[in-house]
Amino acid sequence: MILAGGIGGGVASEAMAQGVWTILKHEGRDYLTLREIGAFYRLGTLERSLNQFSLRLGAASLRGHADSQEFYISRLKFILSYPIREIAGELCMSRMDLVKLVEPVLRPGRIPSAGRVDTVILDAGHGGSDSGAVGRLGAEKEFTLDVAFRARTELLKAGFQVFLTRSRDEFVPLEERSRFANRFEGGNALFISIHFNSSGWGTGVETFTLAPQGVPSMMSDGPMVSDLVRCPGNARDAENMALATATHASVVLRAKLPDRGIKRARFFVIRETVLPSVLLEGGFISNPEEIRRIASGEYRQQLAGGILEAVQNYRRAVSSRSG
Numbered sequence: 001m002i003l004a005g006g007i008g009g010g011v012a013s014e015a016m017a018q019g020v021w022t023i024l025k026h027e028g029r030d031y032l033t034l035r036e037i038g039a040f041y042r043l044g045t046l047e048r049s050l051n052q053f054s055l056r057l058g059a060a061s062l063r064g065h066a067d068s069q070e071f072y073i074s075r076l077k078f079i080l081s082y083p084i085r086e087i088a089g090e091l092c093m094s095r096m097d098l099v100k101l102v103e104p105v106l107r108p109g110r111i112p113s114a115g116r117v118d119t120v121i122l123d124a125g126h127g128g129s130d131s132g133a134v135g136r137l138g139a140e141k142e143f144t145l146d147v148a149f150r151a152r153t154e155l156l157k158a159g160f161q162v163f164l165t166r167s168r169d170e171f172v173p174l175e176e177r178s179r180f181a182n183r184f185e186g187g188n189a190l191f192i193s194i195h196f197n198s199s200g201w202g203t204g205v206e207t208f209t210l211a212p213q214g215v216p217s218m219m220s221d222g223p224m225v226s227d228l229v230r231c232p233g234n235a236r237d238a239e240n241m242a243l244a245t246a247t248h249a250s251v252v253l254r255a256k257l258p259d260r261g262i263k264r265a266r267f268f269v270i271r272e273t274v275l276p277s278v279l280l281e282g283g284f285i286s287n288p289e290e291i292r293r294i295a296s297g298e299y300r301q302q303l304a305g306g307i308l309e310a311v312q313n314y315r316r317a318v319s320s321r322s323g
């Protein structure tokens with residue numbers, strides 16, 4: 001009965017008390033059966049057809065596919081750190097994904113370290129000599145700053161304190177951005193980094209949250225020794241995932257672009273910042289269709305509205321006792 005090992009205290013102790021988990025070893029990792037996960041969260045019975053499965057209860061559902069990392073929680077797309085596997089005839093999820101993803105998403109109100117939120121640090125990606133991605137209709141550094149300004153206006157109107165890591169077209173090193181944000185440690189602050197993507201005809205919105213210790217970044221070619229190092233931001237693993245969920249849900253809904261999912265990475269600013277942090281990629285500057293949207297004030301206003309809604313929803317989620 002082994003949900004121990006320093007991860008997932010809450011789930012571990014409850015589950016052990018109830019004695020519900022069967023742990024299966026696969027590829028050197030612990031896996032748990034979706035049947036038992038469904039029972040634990042009272043999600044109803046597992047429906048399975050071929051390799052697809054779903055678990056439902058009212059509005060909440062978990063949905064996925066054997067041998068796939070794509071996973072849906074109530075229609076929101078997540079990329080698991082490890083694929084769903086069939087082991088001994090049972091569909092199973094890695095313990096890491098259960099503890100670091102499913103638990104904080106389904107029960108954000110139980111994140112012990114999540115505090116009040118009254119302050120938001122907005123980080124407009126790039127700036128000055130670093131233009132970021134450059135498209136036909138403008139550069140990433142201009143669009144990120146504009147979204148930060150618009151989001152600041154929305155957040156101020158709603159009563160939040162807002163600070164920007166840059167407020168003009170200047171180069172601010174990544175270390176400087178995290179150092180600035182970390183001055184708010186112990187306060188009630190969140191950190192939201194705003195970027196746009198670049199990769200040919202790539203399309204859609206994606207949200208990055210810090211990879212837990214031991215989990216490979218989805219932006220690297222494979223596992224690296226540095227994956228094993230605990231980063232400062234790992235202190236907020238659960239809040240990071242709850243914030244990514246709130247951010248992605250609001251932004252995808254408003255952007256009306258394809259949903260690329262919530263992913264894991266170790267980008268500097270989310271790795272080194274000790275506040276609950278997220279990095280949003282609000283569309284592809286390299287895509288000739290998408291750049292037209294990104295270059296419109298209307299679209300950037302939708303992203304800003306999404307950021308406000310995300311902060312409000314995150315605050316509500318972590319303070320709910322029902323979660």
Ligand SMILES: [Zn+2]
Pocket residue numbers: 125126132133140195196
């Ligand atoms: Zn960028």
